[in-house]
Amino acid sequence: MPILVGISGCLLGERVRYDGDHKRSRYCTDELSRYVQYIKICPEVAAGMSVPRPTIRLERHANEIRAVIPTTGADVTAALTHVADRQYHQLGQLSGYVLCTKSPSCGIENVKLFNPTTGEFQRVAQGLFARRLQELFPALPITEDVHLEQVSLRENFILRLYVYAVWQQLRLSLNHSQLALFHESVRGLLTLQQPAYQRLTNMLAADTDEFEELGHAYSVGLMQALAKPSLVKHSRTALLPLQTYIEQQLPHSTVALLTQLALAFLPEA
Numbered sequence: 014m015p016i017l018v019g020i021s022g023c024l025l026g027e028r029v030r031y032d033g034d035h036k037r038s039r040y041c042t043d044e045l046s047r048y049v050q051y052i053k054i055c056p057e058v059a060a061g062m063s064v065p066r067p068t069i070r071l072e073r074h075a076n077e078i079r080a081v082i083p084t085t086g087a088d089v090t091a092a093l094t095h096v097a098d099r100q101y102h103q104l105g106q107l108s109g110y111v112l113c114t115k116s117p118s119c120g121i122e123n124v125k126l127f128n129p130t131t132g133e134f135q136r137v138a139q140g141l142f143a144r145r146l147q148e149l150f151p152a153l154p155i156t157e158d159v160h161l162e163q164v165s166l167r168e169n170f171i172l173r174l175y176v177y178a179v180w181q182q183l184r185l186s187l188n189h190s191q192l193a194l195f196h197e198s199v200r201g202l203l204t205l206q207q208p209a210y211q212r213l214t215n216m217l218a219a220d221t222d223e224f225e226e227l228g229h230a231y232s233v234g235l236m237q238a239l240a241k242p243s244l245v246k247h248s249r250t251a252l253l254p255l256q257t258y259i260e261q262q263l264p265h266s267t268v269a270l271l272t273q274l275a276l277a278f279l280p281e282a
């Protein structure tokens with residue numbers, strides 16, 4: 014089973030941007046593509062918009078953020094938000110997602126937000142597709158193309174991609190004792206986050222029959238802890254216990270793919 018990664022279509026060189034252009038990311042097309050299989054989506058095109066098209070901007074209205082086409086006044090908030098809901102099943106297969114920075118649809122952070130009362134912009138918003146993606150899949154590792162150009166952020170994404178890909182392969186077959194072993198195998202990644210590690214340990218110790226819910230809560234807690242680049246060990250050495258664990262649990266071909274990913278992008282120690 015390949016490692017599936019969602020990606021903003023324009024980052025792969027697809028001419029889907031509002032101006033008919035693309036925003037190709039060499040790192041995505043030339044490097045990461047050798048180790049993962051992309052599922053590309055342009056949320057604006059998937060919402061029925063044409064190429065080229067008028068620009069969209071995010072606007073603050075009372076407690077709501079809306080996506081509006083300034084030239085026509087059309088409100089495209091629902092259309093953009095529902096793209097992720099419509100593709101829920103396919104998105105649920107992904108082990109990671111690379112989004113295009115600053116876009117009112119795809120940006121994770123620092124997207125321009127227009128205040129119609131003051132006429133001012135602030136870089137404080139999230140793109141609507143990105144926001145809905147995070148709401149639906151809070152454990153999914155997400156990054157932006159610009160983050161992949163910074164070593165520590167790139168390593169952090171690759172590490173989360175590795176761990177989440179493992180989790181997705183294992184989760185349906187896990188029982189309480191296997192989950193405890195999995196948890197022990199990621200301990201070395203969280204040595205700088207003892208409170209987070211202890212919280213997850215306590216979560217697993219709770220007496221519950223709702224194993225599916227426990228697994229979901231655990232995966233969200235773990236992936237959120239791993240999303241703190243300065244507090245996570247990004248080395249192949251730190252991944253060794255997990256690597257040893259999956260060698261006993263997953264098919265050889267899957268382990269080989271994950272090992273290649275780690276060898277290509279993570280330092281040894």
Ligand code: SF4
Nearest residue numbers: 021022023055116119
């Ligand atoms: S940033 Fe997102 S919505 Fe904009 S062109 Fe790229 S994929 Fe499409």
